[in-house]
Amino acid sequence: MSGELSRDEVFALLDRLERGELRAAEPDGDGWRVNAEVKQGILRAFHLGVDTDLPAPLFAFRDRDTLPPRAELPPGVRVVPGGTAIRRGAFVAKGVVIMPPAYVNVGAYVGEGTMIDSHALVGSCAQVGRRVHLSAAAQIGGVLEPVGALPVVVEDDVFVGGGVGLYEGVRVRSRAVLAAGVILTASSVVYDLVNECELRATEAGLLTVPQGAVVVPGSRPAPGSWAHVRGLSISAAVIVKYRDGKTDARTALEGILHRTS
Numbered sequence: 001m002s003g004e005l006s007r008d009e010v011f012a013l014l015d016r017l018e019r020g021e022l023r024a025a026e027p028d029g030d031g032w033r034v035n036a037e038v039k040q041g042i043l044r045a046f047h048l049g050v051d052t053d054l055p056a057p058l059f060a061f062r063d064r065d066t067l068p069p070r071a072e073l074p075p076g077v078r079v080v081p082g083g084t085a086i087r088r089g090a091f092v093a094k095g096v097v098i099m100p101p102a103y104v105n106v107g108a109y110v111g112e113g114t115m116i117d118s119h120a121l122v123g124s125c126a127q128v129g130r131r132v133h134l135s136a137a138a139q140i141g142g143v144l145e146p147v148g149a150l151p152v153v154v155e156d157d158v159f160v161g162g163g164v165g166l167y168e169g170v171r172v173r174s175r176a177v178l179a180a181g182v183i184l185t186a187s188s189v190v191y192d193l194v195n196e197c198e199l200r201a202t203e204a205g206l207l208t209v210p211q212g213a214v215v216v217p218g219s220r221p222a223p224g225s226w227a228h229v230r231g232l233s234i235s236a237a238v239i240v241k242y243r244d245g246k247t248d249a250r251t252a253l254e255g256i257l258h259r260t261s
Helices: 007-019 036-048 225-229 245-250 253-260
Strands: 025-028 031-034 051-056 059-064 170-172 190-192 197-199 207-209 213-221 233-242
Touching: 007 036, 190 213, 197 207
Parallel strands: 170 207, 190 233
Antiparallel strands: 025 031, 051 059, 190 197, 213 233
8 A cells, every 4th residue: 555546546445444444543452553554545535536516415515526425324323314424434333323413534433332423523534432422512633644643542432521622642541531521632731630640642742541531621720920810720631530330320321322212
């Protein structure tokens, strides 16, 4: 695979992504490994594509002809009517439920049993695990360039609250709970009240939310006497506890939705 793929080779790559045979990033021991060649292939698809009208029932699109919305839904996936699009080259596993409107971009991977709620985004090459709940307006940012950069990763059994934003350089480990309104980027600092420490990105630019962490939006005083006099503060992500049986009971709503909706 190289940056000079032909159109036929690009289509073959996108087919393999849609089947889950290739991923833009994949687990590697206790970490994740970027498949830069896959991301190069996706960029090649943009380069080779030409803008064309893409009619669809109730909606119309104009985009690169190599990367249209999926005309046929993946087997076992339920997409409720109302404006959702799954783009060419995205993998969506059996048992996923998508509420409208939502968008799953090229190169994304969504594992079995995940719920994607209204106005949620799964960005380009984002990796979302099994049984994840992406609440309304959750934004899982896309990371296509540079090709060596790790996409946003949300591992199995994570609960992502409403309006949460996870952007380039963020990995959320399994069973974590992100309360509504948490915003994280590689430059964020996560304050762990349980272990009394600060979590920052590695030299490689990766910020990791620990397994089972319960993260809420908080604030810290802004530096400097001028800010102190005016009572200014800066938003901060705060780990207030680690997940236990009581927290699991609160997040059981996802299972109920899958059984009754």
